[in-house]
Amino acid sequence: MRRTGIVRRDRTEHLPGRLLKRAFFEAPPERVAPRLLGKILVCRSSVGLTVGRIVEVEAYLGPHNATPDRAAHSHRGPTPRNQVLFGPPGYAYVYSIYGRYFCMNFSCEKEGLGGGVLLRALEPVAGIEQMARRRGLQPGAPARDLTGGPGRLCQALGLNRETHNGLDLLDPDSPLQVRDDGFRVTRVLVTRRIGIRHAVELPLRFALPGNECVSGPKKMEAKWISLRPGVAAPGRSSHVAPDRLLR
DNA sequence: CTGTGGATTTGCT
DNA sequence: GCAAATCCACAGG
Numbered sequence: 001m002r003r004t005g006i007v008r009r010d011r012t013e014h015l016p017g018r019l020l021k022r023a024f025f026e027a028p029p030e031r032v033a034p035r036l037l038g039k040i041l042v043c044r045s046s047v048g049l050t051v052g053r054i055v056e057v058e059a060y061l062g063p064h065n066a067t068p069d070r071a072a073h074s075h076r077g078p079t080p081r082n083q084v085l086f087g088p089p090g091y092a093y094v095y096s097i098y099g100r101y102f103c104m105n106f107s108c109e110k111e112g113l114g115g116g117v118l119l120r121a122l123e124p125v126a127g128i129e130q131m132a133r134r135r136g137l138q139p140g141a142p143a144r145d146l147t148g149g150p151g152r153l154c155q156a157l158g159l160n161r162e163t164h165n166g167l168d169l170l171d172p173d174s175p176l177q178v179r180d181d182g183f184r185v186t187r188v189l190v191t192r193r194i195g196i197r198h199a200v201e202l203p204l205r206f207a208l209p210g211n212e213c214v215s216g217p218k219k220m221e222a223k224w225i226s227l228r229p230g231v232a233a234p235g236r237s238s239h240v241a242p243d244r245l246l247r
Numbered sequence: 248c249t250g251t252g253g254a255t256t257t258g259c260t
Numbered sequence: 261g262c263a264a265a266t267c268c269a270c271a272g273g
Contacts, residue, residue: 058254073269076270076271079269079270080270081269081270096269097253097255097267097268098252098255098265099268100255100256100265100266103254103255118254120254150255151255155256193254195254197252197253248272248273249271251269252269253267253269257264257265258264259261259263260261
């Protein structure tokens with residue numbers, strides 16, 4: 001299609017699906033997390049577009065909860081590092097870990113309350129060659145090696161704190177967006193979270209059952225929940241009481 | 248100012 | 261299965 005250059009460029013028209021609404025994220029992380037499964041993360045960069053479908057997430061709760069979540073960066077209240085988690089919902093919180101990697105989170109809850117969702121795994125959708133290049137892998141490398149893991153997915157999409165922390169995920173002009181392309185999810189796997197020392201018993205990890213890109217051990221104590229289809233707001237069935245143990 | 252440890256990944260045993 | 265790699269936020273003094 002021909003462009004004149006006079007009209008403001010609509011960068012969204014070639015992006016898959018539609019932007020999520022702010023209200024989607026203005027809820028407790030344990031409610032937002034399972035509903036993020038199946039949504040897509042779109043990342044624009046100077047070297048092109050990379051897109052991944054969200055297949056594994058973890059919820060991290062803010063200090064306002066009755067149940068403390070000592071595994072959460074936000075659990076002691078706002079600091080210079082975690083301030084995005086206490087800002088408005090639908091923003092990117094990126095932090096570095098172990099001096100080598102980055103992890104990507106989406107802020108949840110209304111402004112003033114902490115809490116977020118950690119992205120643990122994506123399924124590559126577009127820009128797969130670029131992902132392999134960034135990961136230092138050959139073209140045709142297994143999808144799990146590209147984006148299966150919180151550090152791996154950030155590397156595959158080129159996400160880092162300096163350029164992506166604090167970005168609005170719901171702005172049509174944002175280089176980083178969360179979108180819904182109509183992919184339907186009904187059944188969700190629920191387990192304990194991975195790689196933490198505190199609050200290990202909380203069932204706050206959510207994944208698409210059987211997806212190849214899901215990280216962590218194949219066999220974990222798990223249960224399943226059902227999401228109510230076609231409903232924007234979470235139904236009761238999608239809510240896992242954070243103080244309830246597995247089993 | 249300093250010590251500590253982490254929401255990870257990789258490679259070697 | 262285990263430890264190294266390697267940075268920095270933050271808590272404590």
